[in-house]
Amino acid sequence: MTGTAHAGAVLTIDLAAIQQNYELLRDMAPGAECAALVKANAYGTGADRVGPALWDAGCRIYFTATLDEAIAFRGFVGPDARIFVLNGVFENEAEEFSAHDLAPVLNDLGQILFWSQRARTLERPLPTAIHFDTGMSRLGLPSDEAQRLADDPSSMDGLSVSYLMSHLIASEVPDDPVNGQQLARFNSLRATLPSFPASIANSSGIFLGADFHLDLVRPGVALYGANPQPSSANPMAEVIQLKAKILQVRLVDSPQTVGYGATHRVSGPTRIATIPVGYADGYPRSLSGRGYCYVGGIQVPVVGRVSMDLITLDVTAVPSDQVFPGAEVVVMGGEISLDALADAGGTIAYELLTALSGRYRREYIFDAGRT
Ligand SMILES: *Cc1c(COP(=O)(O)O)cnc(C)c1O
Numbered sequence: 001m002t003g004t005a006h007a008g009a010v011l012t013i014d015l016a017a018i019q020q021n022y023e024l025l026r027d028m029a030p031g032a033e034c035a036a037l038v039k040a041n042a043y044g045t046g047a048d049r050v051g052p053a054l055w056d057a058g059c060r061i062y063f064t065a066t067l068d069e070a071i072a073f074r075g076f077v078g079p080d081a082r083i084f085v086l087n088g089v090f091e092n093e094a095e096e097f098s099a100h101d102l103a104p105v106l107n108d109l110g111q112i113l114f115w116s117q118r119a120r121t122l123e124r125p126l127p128t129a130i131h132f133d134t135g136m137s138r139l140g141l142p143s144d145e146a147q148r149l150a151d152d153p154s155s156m157d158g159l160s161v162s163y164l165m166s167h168l169i170a171s172e173v174p175d176d177p178v179n180g181q182q183l184a185r186f187n188s189l190r191a192t193l194p195s196f197p198a199s200i201a202n203s204s205g206i207f208l209g210a211d212f213h214l215d216l217v218r219p220g221v222a223l224y225g226a227n228p229q230p231s232s233a234n235p236m237a238e239v240i241q242l243k244a245k246i247l248q249v250r251l252v253d254s255p256q257t258v259g260y261g262a263t264h265r266v267s268g269p270t271r272i273a274t275i276p277v278g279y280a281d282g283y284p285r286s287l288s289g290r291g292y293c294y295v296g297g298i299q300v301p302v303v304g305r306v307s308m309d310l311i312t313l314d315v316t317a318v319p320s321d322q323v324f325p326g327a328e329v330v331v332m333g334g335e336i337s338l339d340a341l342a343d344a345g346g347t348i349a350y351e352l353l354t355a356l357s358g359r360y361r362r363e364y365i366f367d368a369g370r371t
Contacts, residue, residue, distance in 0.1 A: 119158030259304025
């Protein structure tokens with residue numbers, strides 16, 4: 001047996017790599033501040049550990065999706081961090097925003113009026129960002145509401161507007177004309193409003209050039225090692241590695257099948273290794289018959305269906321002295337990039353990251369530059 005004595009799968013998260021990624025993205029946008037998106041438990045990597053690491057790297061601005069994420073995150077980074085909540089604010093949440101010094105991203109005119117009224121009642125400016133929809137049709141002021149805000153900027157009285165922001169819909173495709181169109185829409189909208197700092201770029205948006213950097217960039221997924229430019233080599237340092245140990249090895253032969261539903265039929269003498277990673281751990285069921293791992297430096301396919309707690313690998317190609325209960329299997333990281341694995345399963349690295357199981361043994365390291 002090698003490695004730790006633990007029998008389950010071990011997820012290693014490299015905090016120094018996250019710091020290095022933060023520094024790379026920040027340095028790409030020298031005129032702008034660089035925030036960190038830490039929603040969904042810092043994209044599955046553990047906000048409690050990632051928050052302090054980002055703080056040490058100099059990050060002072062954070063975005064969560066939900067209020068509860070933001071309240072927890074306040075505890076991870078202390079009182080001086082600026083924390084924005086993307087999902088906005090409902091009236092019954094206002095006290096909690098104040099108690100934890102959180103800033104809502106205001107997504108419609110009603111929220112702006114409510115937050116401005118509250119600022120005037122409390123007689124102190126309330127921090128916020130205002131989000132404009134320039135093509136997502138998801139969150140943010142639609143154009144008619146943006147027009148009404150421009151017609152009556154006093155709706156923002158009492159607000160301390162840190163940023164006007166918008167969100168790109170196709171920034172990972174650098175030559176998609178929609179990127180430039182959204183930027184132009186956002187910039188012309190800003191011209192109708194009082195002057196505030198502005199932000200539009202997510203991870204991939206940073207790579208679209210200086211016009212997109214504005215005053216603040218908002219990377220998420222690239223901090224955690226995914227490739228922000230799928231058509232080029234990944235410039236980001238690898239953050240996560242997932243390794244498991246073989247639980248059992250068996251020899252099967254035709255006409256046997258492997259797994260639920262008998263979707264995989266062996267055609268001759270085959271060695272199957274079973275490892276403790278399944279869809280309950282966030283290994284997508286769509287990787288059934290499509291995923292792959294590495295054993296002893298050799299790529300081996302996932303055969304049969306991904307089940308809740310287990311996957312089965314065809315390890316026939318691996319020398320038999322390397323395939324035994326307790327032998328190490330690389331499931332993610334190294335030769336297996338998040339982006340390529342996600343692609344094999346018809347999903348994206350974001351989903352693989354945010355689905356990472358709480359069941360994995362987590363080991364945090366500071367070791368950027370390991371290979
Ligand atoms: C998630 C999110 C980001 C970060 O996007 P990435 O593609 O992960 O870099 C930025 N802005 C908003 C509004 C988001 O919701």
